[in-house]
Amino acid sequence: MMNHLPLVSLIIPTYNRAHLIGQTLDSVLVQTYTNWECIVVDDGSSDDTEKVLQIYQKKDTRFVYYNRPLDTLKGASSSRNYGLQKATGAYVIFLDSDDLLLDYCLLNRVKVVLENLSCDFWVFPMYIERGEERSLVSIPYNDDYLIDFLSCNLYWQTMCTMWKLEFVRSIGGFNPEYPRLNDPEIHIKALIQSKGNYLVCNNTVPDSVYRETPIKDKALFVKNYLSALHVFIPDISGRLVAACKTEQRYFLRGYLEHYMKDFKHNTTWRQMVNLFGVFYACRVIGFIEYYSRLSKYLGAKLFRVIFKMIKH
Template identity: 40%
Template structure:
């Protein structure tokens, strides 16, 4: 059974009585996950907190995913299933946005279709946010699930002062403070914050930048307990288009957030972001992604993100890569990498 989407006004009524066990909408995009999605859905089904809905949006699976999900729909009407509409771009971003549009909860939580939650996850998260209704975003710790073994250490990162502006700067410098599964978002605070459907990489970064940079600064509460697990799956990142997608997405990311990034307060942060992409992806993978790397450097040189000295350094790097001078004895890659990092991050 597939639920038909309707307008938010007609399809559901949002629970606004936050003191009376608010509904939590858990949104899961999926694609060809028949072999593993049951673990994710079971972890939702086993929640000690009962007032939830689990919205699963399929991205065009051609395996047995839908049949697996139908079993959960039959047994529990809190599970809801949609197919991504044909007029929406393919990808998890469109699925998440469609899930938000059809959600009824006062709070939103995002999961990938191979992540899992502890049984106490929703109960404890709701207890925290209802103890202080001014909390807009709760962040808890998450850990990796490696070879079906739950890791005992958190992957979260925190600034010295745990304020929303400092977390924003971490995202802008590509120092990821949390995976999106770690958050419980008040729905009213993300009404104007959607996932960018044309981004192939940095989707979560872009979404959280939007959330954290809203005009009315939100109240963020940080709690240090692991309650979700992000499955380490090489297929999530290792594919033939990984590098080209990263390089292309950086330009799109800048266009989306250009107003924010051109503010002097955040220029240095985004320069760190671009420097990491250059060092970790553009230089090591130049030979196989020459076109994309050169387009990225040309964009850097045209942008207003960098000073004349920084652009000179980038231009020199571009010339060195294209003339393959790094392969000549005496022209040291490591020295130039250190120099580049120093100049760009200044």
């Protein structure tokens, strides 16, 4: 009977996760919905990832293993896009190599999809796991989730979305030039293009687990986040203008607020000045706000330098 139901393609990018990816693959294996294919794309691992995948391929031929082509950019986004090229299912779910699906996930999602076939994509709640604790991430009701994503209010992660294959291909998948902010990028593109033709299942039981891991190399994390903002803000600003949503560029300042709150002390003053310039150039902030923010930031920076000199 399952063979008459739609094929779901699960796409997993991975890099040196031989010690973790087995848990993700096990969560796929126990799905009560059986008409799936699982495409794992290796981003150039140097550990035993290939050996682990060979074991799973022997267990189940629905697992498919590829290496990311060398003529594509390194990164999870390129790997996801390559998996998207190889997908043969009617619907697609992207997983990270440490995400988990609960055993009813695919069955639950396919049922919702078949009852709402006209949608471009469907979003389902998740649990977030921090250490040994697992908690529900609720998705509030909203008339326009685009505003949330533009404002850096991200209520769901990559694996929460089930995509219609032709739709996610039509928006170009993920932008491989983004070292971070991959989730906001693809969802903002989707929310703009779908024009409300999507379904957020606020009240359904969470069916996936996002495992939050501590930042191991904060300097690298901040560097990648900063680089991503330099691409993300002009890219999304341009898309909003093209979609006649110019006034919504205002909401993108949420990403500046988030960066300043958590990472400004890990950033040089030159980098911060350049970042302010990006938001100003894209008309996310105006002339007066630009110089106000710049003056406050540089004034506070100078005060800390003088205070340290006096203390010394």
